[in-house]
Every structure is written in structure tokens, then in C-alpha cells.
Amino acid sequence: MYRMYRPRAIFAFFLVLAFWFLLSGNFSIYNLILGAAVSFVTVLFFLNYLLHQPVRPIGFLGYMRKLILVILFVPVFIFQAYKASLQVLKLIFFPSKISPGIVRIKTDAPTVSAVSMLANLITLTPGTITLDYDDEGNHYYIHWIQVTTHDREEMREIIIGAFEPWINRIFG
Structure with a gap:
């Protein structure tokens, strides 16, 4: 294994x-050994995907910084998902106010991985589903259960405003 790729592995x-x-919830020594073995085999299996030459190597500390950013982002996502869940719950109880539509949102995501992660976050948020991505114009096509505005900047702020800055920092 090349030295420059070791931090990534x-x-x-x-x-x-x-x-x-996280999945097992068991911190016994047996589970630690089994988890380490499974993790090692998994990393070996995906070595060709994990160890391609990065555009700019960031080293182990760079990866730790990204891990900290991901950990800090999780509560932001949970809060946004909870807030969206309450809005969908309101629509369930008052269905006459539903105003669905397909909207086009521009993104500034820096990499393909960031575009993919942002699309997944949009879909995981109740009330929105990512339908398509136009890579030429950097636009998502999103089904939104409650279109509250037709101003593109307001739509962008409502749907991806809380996620995009974090994703840009994590993947940038």
C-alpha cells in the first residue's frame, strides 16, 4: 500500500x-474483535475504490476534521428532519392545504460525492424527494409536498439552505 493512501485506509x-x-450496540471484547475483523475485510474489499489518488491529499488530520464535521452535522440534520416531519404531520391533519410541485434548485456542491450526499439528505427529509440531477446546470429536480413560494432563492433556502454549507465544508 502506498504511504500517501494509508491515512485514507x-x-x-x-x-x-x-x-x-452503532449497528450492533454491543461493546464486548468479542464484538470488538469481530467488528475489527469485519471492518478490515471490508476495507480490503473496497481498497480499489478507497485508495484512488485524491485530487489533493489531506492526510490523517484532514480526515479527522471531516469526521468531526460529520459528527457536528448529524444534529443539524436531525433537527431539520424533525421540523419537516412536523410540517408533513400538519399536512396530514389539514390535507386541503397541500400544494405539491416539482421545483428546480441550483446547487454549489463541489464534488460528485457532495451532490450525491445532498440528494440523499433531501430525499431523507420528509416532504421532499430528489427526482433528478442536471449536471450541466448543477440543478436538482425535487418533488416538494408543500410549495410555499415560487422565488428560486427562497425555495433553495428552505430545501437545502441548512444542508449545503455543511456538505460543502465536508466534501470541499
Whole structure:
């Protein structure tokens, strides 16, 4: 393994191991050994995908910075999803006020991974589903259950305003 790629593999190992513990909820020594083995095999299996030459190597500390940003972003996403859930719940109880539509939102996501992550976050947020992405114009086409405005900047702020700055920092 090339030296410049080692931080990426180590970071991926610990990320997969953390995910293992998150899913299992068991912190016994047996589960630690099993999780480490599964994480190691998983990283080995995906070595060709994880270890391609980065555009600009960021090192182990760079990956730790990104991990901290992801951890800080999780409560932001949970809050936005909760807020959107309450809005959808309101529409369930008062269905006459539903105003669905397909909207086009421009994004400034810096990488393909950022575009994909932002699309997933939009879809995971209740009331919105990402339908398509136009890579030439950097636009998402989103089904929005409650179109409250027709101003593009307001739509952008409502749908991706809380997510995009975080995603740009994480993937930028």
C-alpha cells in the first residue's frame, strides 16, 4: 500500500468499525474483535475504490476534521428532519392545504460525492424527494409536498439552505 493512501485506509477502517458498533450496540471484547475483523475485510474489499489518488491529499488530520464535521452535522440534520416531519404531520391533519410541485434548485456542491450526499439528505427529509440531477446546470429536480413560494432563492433556502454549507465544508 502506498504511504500517501494509508491515512485514507485507516480512516475508512475506523469509520466502518464505528458503524459496526452503532449497528450492533454491543461493546464486548468479542464484538470488538469481530467488528475489527469485519471492518478490515471490508476495507480490503473496497481498497480499489478507497485508495484512488485524491485530487489533493489531506492526510490523517484532514480526515479527522471531516469526521468531526460529520459528527457536528448529524444534529443539524436531525433537527431539520424533525421540523419537516412536523410540517408533513400538519399536512396530514389539514390535507386541503397541500400544494405539491416539482421545483428546480441550483446547487454549489463541489464534488460528485457532495451532490450525491445532498440528494440523499433531501430525499431523507420528509416532504421532499430528489427526482433528478442536471449536471450541466448543477440543478436538482425535487418533488416538494408543500410549495410555499415560487422565488428560486427562497425555495433553495428552505430545501437545502441548512444542508449545503455543511456538505460543502465536508466534501470541499
